[in-house]
Amino acid sequence: MANEFSENRDGTANSRHANLTSSLDLSTSLDHSVQTRIFKIIVIGDSNVGKTCLTFRFTGGAFPCKTEATIGVDFREKAVEIEGEKIKVQVWDTAGQERFRKSMVEHYYRNVHAVVFVYDVTKMASFQNLKTWIQECNGHGVSSAVPRVLVGNKCDLVDQIQVPSNTALKFADAYNMLLFETSAKDPKESQNVDSIFMCLACRLKAQKSLIYRDVEREDGRVRLTHQPDPKSNCPC
């Protein structure tokens, strides 16, 4: 594991074109040295929708001044605390371009704990392609018990919006997902970006027993039917 992650100045972990080994399988989801659970969240969607910028905003707290197409996968980690438990959220920022991802796909989905599907609100094609991304995810055996959320990014480009909110909401509802419309670029939206990942981390913490058992065998769906607890720091 140590060879695969380099520590950034801000304390987040990052690795490009990582040589994936079984140590990343995360089947136990537990960092034994410090007894911190690790939640593996993958970020999926068309190229250029802003997956790298969203993950950077969450883990690094800023919008990167320059990005290049992701090759394979970039890992970023952020330590969070939920109801007194320290948890590492490990974000897998995947490549949207087919040529940069095909050899890695199996690794993306293996032992994944949650999935973030991203589209660009200014690009209808990226929204229409979501079905293909969902099919790929299901085709790799990701259980319906694995929480999924939908993210419409680039909301700061208000004059260029092509995907109406109600269309996105209907889609999210049909696939039993929460919808977040946000912007990785707009600093005012940074809390909303954090909420995407914190919401999933809270769901996963609540599913504690599922993570220690075999998630694949559970077929229960995660539905947001409860009211958020005002005393909890869960954003959803």
Ligand SMILES: Nc1nc2c(ncn2[C@@H]2O[C@H](COP(=O)(O)OP(=O)(O)OP(=O)(O)O)[C@@H](O)[C@H]2O)c(=O)[nH]1
């Ligand atoms: N206006 C605006 N631009 C954004 C936003 N998020 C990302 N971008 C821009 O969109 C472009 C693509 O962003 P990336 O984060 O690299 O996209 P990606 O989905 O990671 O692309 P791949 O790695 O090829 O899959 C870059 O030029 C970003 O600056 C946003 O919220 N608003």
Ligand SMILES: [Mg+2]
């Ligand atoms: Mg990228």
